Structures are given as structure tokens and as C-alpha cells.
Amino acid sequence: MSIALVTDQQIKTFWRDGVVVIRGVLSHEVLDSMAEPVKRVLGHQNMTNMTELGSAVVPSSGGTMLNDPAAAKAGAARGQFRSGTDHWWDDPDFERFATRSPLPQLAAELLRSRELWFYEDSVLVKEPHTQEPTAIHQDMAYFQLEGNKVCTIWCPLDPISRKTGATVYVRGSHLWQRDFRPNWFVSQLPMPGTRGEEVPPYDRDDPENLLSFDMAPGDVAMHHAMTLHGAHANITDQWRRAISVRYCGDGTVYRFKPGTPLKPHHTEITEGDPVDHPRCPRVWPR
Secondary structure: OOOOOOOHHHHHHHHHHHHHHOOOOHHHHHHHHHHHHHHHHHHOOOOOOOHHHHOOOOOOOOOOOOOOHOOOOOOOOOOEEEEEHHHHHHHHHHHHHHHHHOOOHHHHHHHHOOOOOOEEEEEEEEEEEEOOOEEEHHHHOOEEEEOOOOEEEEEOOOEOOOOOOOOOEEEOOOHOOOOOOOOOOOOOOOOOOOOEOOOOOOOOOOOOOOOOEEEEOOEEEEOOOOOOEEEEEEEEOOOEEEEEEEEOOOOOOEEOOOOOEEEEHHHHOOOEEEEEOOOOOOOOOO
């Protein structure tokens, strides 16, 4: 029998607030093993330059890596927000991180789920001096899923503070039973053809309604897929590298949402099917 990774109080906090931070979950060895894979995917064409996406409101792949933070500070360049998904499909390092690290057990315990399936991974990098904050959004709006046991685990590889781009969470918003339209991450503009409410504006420095956490490498933040959240800009000389892993638990089914991009294997699925496709493998219990 596995030793529990979380306490009853942490489970209660997750279901009350829609987010909880668990300290020291990932070892230095695990984090070090993911530094090169993250660097590797930054050069792949399936990485989207989110800075360009926000200004042009059209997807654009690639983008120039900012290798000299001093140049950005001097105004010669500016950082970019880079994002990509489903790296595990062709990279065994990401597959191992998502399926064989402590993360599946952690998610199953916090979700109170007997079984757990892996939905997708994502690399989220804010280079030094990335000026754009991440727009407040709801993950479930982008997922072709329905269920109350769906989550994202956010795993930073660098120290996290407000100045480096800490995530902010709208406390308790997972309990509202409201569906919000997906947006472009660095713009509140909704994606065309999507349904739901538009995300209301939030002051990212509002301590009454928003939660934010300083984090060290090895800490992870898990939030419910219905929790509204965004992030600050990275105004420092430091990189903000993070890997997100999304899981779904008992009772989750496929539910297709108009205007939201599909994954290739979704053509093989009927709406209402349980989440058990090979591209959504069961990862708990092992």
C-alpha cells in the first residue's frame, strides 16, 4: 500500500478553495531530469508564441528564444510566453514525468478518485521580461471533457514569486457551476465560435478574492479544472519554466465543445464515452 502524499486538511483545502500547494513533492533528481526535455521542446514548431498570439489573435508557432536576459533588460529585446501541449506523445521523458512520478498518486488523493487517467501535458515558459500577464481563464473550457474530478498540476522548475509570474487563482470559483468561454491566454478576448460566459475582469492584486503562492522547485500547485486562474507577467531577469499535467478521475466522460480545438484521436471517440482511450491512459492505481 502506498504512503499517503497529502493530508486530510490539504484535501479539504483543495475542495474548498479550488487550489492547494503541496510542498516538496518532486525531488531535485526529477526536476533536473526535465530541464533538458523542456529546453528541447522550446525549439519545436509545436510551441506557440503566446505573445504574438495575444496581439495578432491568431496562432503562430515558434518564436525567437531569448537567450540573453541582459539584452531584454536594456530594451534590445523582450521576453515571450511560450506554450505547447502533448509532448508526451513522442517524448518518453514527458511520458515518464506524467505517469511514473508521484503526480498521479497526488492527484488521485486530492480528487478522492479511485482511478485516474492522464489527459495531457503542457510546457509553459515565460522568458525573462515577458510583459504580458496570463489572462484569467478556466481550464475546463479548453478540455473536451465533462466531470467534477478533473485537475491541473502546475510544476515549476524555477523559483516562483509575483515578479517572476506567479499564478493567481479565484478562490472557490470551481463551485460556481458556471461555464466560461476560453480565451487567448494573454488576451481576455474569447476564442471565436465558443460558448459560455465571458470571464469577468479581475485585479491580480486582490487578496480578498485571489490566491497566489510563492513556490520553490519541487513544490506543486494543483487546481480544479473549473477554477478561474491566470498569472502575473515575468518582470525579472529569471526564466519561469513550468510543466502542467492534467488528469481526470472517476466519472469523467468526453464532451465536445464548439470552437475548442480537438486532438487527433477525438475523431475516434463518441461524445459521452468514458475516458479510456490509449491517448488518455489510466495512470492510477499503478
